Amino acid sequence: xxxxxxxxxxxxxxxxxxxxxxxxxxxxxxxxxxxxxxxxxxxxxxxxxxxxxxxxxxxxxxxxxxxxxxxxxxxxxxxxxxxxxxxxxxxxxxxxxxxxxxxxxxxxxxxxxxxxxxxxxxxxxxxxxxxxxxxxxxxxxxxxxxxxxxxxxxxxxxxxxxxxxxxxxxxxxxxxxxxxxxxxxxxxxxxxxxxxxxxxxxxxxxxxxxxxxxxxxxxxxxxxxxxxxxxxxxxxxxxxxxxxxxxxxxxxxxxxxxxxxxxxxxxxxxxxxxxxxxxxxxxxxxxxxxxxxxxxxxxxxxxxxxxxxxxxxxxxxxxxxxxxxxxxxxxxxxxxxxxxxxxxx
Numbered sequence: 001x002x003x004x005x006x007x008x009x010x011x012x013x014x015x016x017x018x019x020x021x022x023x024x025x026x027x028x029x030x031x032x033x034x035x036x037x038x039x040x041x042x043x044x045x046x047x048x049x050x051x052x053x054x055x056x057x058x059x060x061x062x063x064x065x066x067x068x069x070x071x072x073x074x075x076x077x078x079x080x081x082x083x084x085x086x087x088x089x090x091x092x093x094x095x096x097x098x099x100x101x102x103x104x105x106x107x108x109x110x111x112x113x114x115x116x117x118x119x120x121x122x123x124x125x126x127x128x129x130x131x132x133x134x135x136x137x138x139x140x141x142x143x144x145x146x147x148x149x150x151x152x153x154x155x156x157x158x159x160x161x162x163x164x165x166x167x168x169x170x171x172x173x174x175x176x177x178x179x180x181x182x183x184x185x186x187x188x189x190x191x192x193x194x195x196x197x198x199x200x201x202x203x204x205x206x207x208x209x210x211x212x213x214x215x216x217x218x219x220x221x222x223x224x225x226x227x228x229x230x231x232x233x234x235x236x237x238x239x240x241x242x243x244x245x246x247x248x249x250x251x252x253x254x255x256x257x258x259x260x261x262x263x264x265x266x267x268x269x270x271x272x273x274x275x276x277x278x279x280x281x282x283x284x285x286x287x288x289x290x291x292x293x294x295x296x297x298x299x300x301x302x303x304x305x306x307x308x309x310x311x312x313x314x315x316x317x318x319x320x321x322x323x324x325x326x327x328x329x330x331x332x333x334x335x336x337x338x339x340x341x342x343x344x345x
Contacts, residue, residue, distance in 0.1 A: 044162030044329060048141075053133035060125055060142065064149040067121045072268035075150035076214025077118040082147035083210070083324070084116055085140070087197060088175040090328025092168035093139035095176070096122060096341040103344075109176035114257070115217065119342070122146065126341050139341035140165035144325050151321075154213050156270030159318035162326065166335030169344045183220040183285040187294025190287055197327050199320070205291055205302040206316040207324060211262040211284075212274035218250035218258040221285055226252050228286075237293050239281030246284075260284060272314075275307035 049056045068075045085095040088106060095112070096119065099105045106112055122142055129137045141163050152158050181193040194204045225247055228235040234243055249260050261267035262284050263274045274288070283289035291299045306313035336345050 044164040044326065044331065046160045046162055048163035049133075049137060053129065053136045055132055056129065056137055057145070059128045059132060060145045061149050061153075063121065063125045063128060064146060064153055067124075068150065068153050072154075072213075073215060074118060074121060075154045075268075075270075076210070076262075077116070078121060078143075078146045078150045079210050080214065081116055081118050081122070082143045083207070084112060084176070084180055085143050086324050086327045087179045087193075089168060089170070089172050090330070091140050091144065091165055091325055092328070092330050092335065093143060093165075093338070093341060094168045094171040096139055096143070097168075097171045097344070098342045100343060103171050104173045106171045106173055106176040109173050109180075111180040111182065112176060118146075122341055130339060135337050135339060138165050138167045138335075138337045140167050140329065142341070147321070147325075151210075151270055151317075154268065154270035156212075157314035157318045159322055162322065164329075164331055166330040166332075167338045167341075167344075168330060168335055181287060183216065183287050184223055185287045185290070187290040187296055187299065190290070191296070197324070199324060201296065201298045202302065202316060203320040203323060205299050205306065206313065206320040208288065208291060209272070209274055209306060209313055209317055211288060212266070212270055212272070213268060214262050215259040215267070216262055216284055217256060218260070219256040221246065221260070222250055222252075222256070224286055225250060235286065235289070237281055237289050242280075242282045262288070272306055272310040275303050275313065278303055279307050 064075075064078070081095060082091070084106075085091055085093060088094060095106050095116070097103050097105055098107070107116065122139070125142050125146065126137075126139060129142070144161055144163070144165065148159060148161050179193065179196065181190050185193070190204055191201060194200070199207070224235040224238060225243065226232065226234065238246075246260060249255075249258050263277060264282070264284075265273045265277060274283075277283055278288055278292050281289070283292070292303045294300075306316075339345055
């Protein structure tokens with residue numbers, strides 16, 4: 001009888017563990033801090049979909065490989081989508097919602113209008129996942145997975161990605177207008193924007209390194225070329241030959257949607273060249289160059305360190321991406337798993 005009781009107990013424990021791991025959302029008995037401004041919650045963890053959707057990573061990567069092979073710029077666009085999501089209401093896929101009778105889309109905010117892109121790729125990933133694992137993988141997790149996959153496919157670091165976010169039923173255009181740092185930000189503005197999300201100066205510099213891939217529109221850097229300080233003069237921190245090259249792309253009037261690489265030396269490769277260019281006065285955006293010239297010793301030293309040591313940059317970028325991805329996630333039984341990322345269920 002003793003043997004029977006022991007065997008029965010073990011069987012019950014195994015069954016309970018399997019059942020809890022299958023539950024959606026899963027039970028997780030570790031009450032942790034989000035690392036952002038979300039306080040405590042049932043924590044995110046990398047194995048969230050281990051049983052409910054084991055093919056999630058392969059499906060995401062197969063769509064990304066095709067999309068990025070077709071257009072290298074898409075990697076930066078998808079990485080940026082995750083940023084613009086997490087800085088508004090936390091990482092909840094609110095940025096993906098279209099206008100509806102009850103929602104004013106964040107896509108129409110000043111930082112996002114005619115700027116953020118990649119929604120079709122997210123739609124394709126979602127459609128593939130709905131076929132494989134219906135109503136299981138959240139759009140918020142898809143954004144996080146797409147950001148990591150885009151980084152890896154561009155030559156950047158891989159990181160263990162905590163999962164288990166749920167999707168919001170609301171959007172905030174005011175939050176989008178007020179919480180996303182503009183490209184002409186001063187360094188103190190940037191620090192304030194990041195601190196508001198629970199991110200520090202180390203996170204600011206490391207995450208700014210995502211500008212090693214992608215492009216920016218002329219309207220984002222025109223001020224630096226023609227009227228940096230309200231005196232009809234260019235930004236004196238711009239290296240001269242770089243400045244003249246930019247004026248040919250971005251005229252004083254018109255051409256606002258013309259684009260220039262954020263890292264002209266290796267625009268499709270995720271590396272540390274971005275930081276080297278800043279040291280040479282060839283950072284494209286004001287928010288790039290002020291990391292060096294903004295008179296904050298810590299950010300200046302980090303730019304120099306990351307320019308010298310790519311592995312150091314990659315390691316911190318991975319840590320800061322996990323930290324950013326933990327900003328106020330919706331977990332447990334809150335929110336929902338949208339069937340269509342553009343609208344609530």
